[in-house]
Amino acid sequence: xxxxxxxxxxxxxMTGGDADLADEVIGIFQQQAQIWSRLLDARxxxxxxxxxxxxxxxxxxxxxxxxxAESCQKAERAGRTDPPGPAGAALLxxxxxxxxxxxxxxxxxxxxxxxxxxxxxxxxxxx
Numbered sequence: 001x002x003x004x005x006x007x008x009x010x011x012x013x014m015t016g017g018d019a020d021l022a023d024e025v026i027g028i029f030q031q032q033a034q035i036w037s038r039l040l041d042a043r044x045x046x047x048x049x050x051x052x053x054x055x056x057x058x059x060x061x062x063x064x065x066x067x068x069a070e071s072c073q074k075a076e077r078a079g080r081t082d083p084p085g086p087a088g089a090a091l092l093x094x095x096x097x098x099x100x101x102x103x104x105x106x107x108x109x110x111x112x113x114x115x116x117x118x119x120x121x122x123x124x125x126x127x
Contacts, residue, residue: 005065005067005103005105005106006065006103007065008064011026011063014062014064020114022114023115025062025063026107027111029060030104033059036055037052037056037097040052040053040075040096040097042086042087042090043086046079046089047079047080049079050075050076050079053075053076053079053096054072056072056096056100057069057072057076060072063103063107065099068096068099070099071096071098071099072099075093078092
């Protein structure tokens, strides 16, 4: 399931096939996601949650979490071009938060897979 939520081939490509670096990138994503997710507040100014969605989108794309990136894109666009009311914002941001929770769960699975003995740059593309 994690490989459908996070494109491991993309992640490994972004990290030059280095499993240790890929694991480090996953860890950074997990830390940053916790910080930015707190700003996904439907009661806040739309520019705040649009900025947070933008940042999460970039982070999601870096690890190959395309479903999360897509949800972030929708929220960012709405927050910048035609901000919905609190109920509409809550729906958009709840979708982002749901996708983020799935991606974070997948991160744990990917991190575990990257820790397999023998997984190194020389054979990372075979995983």
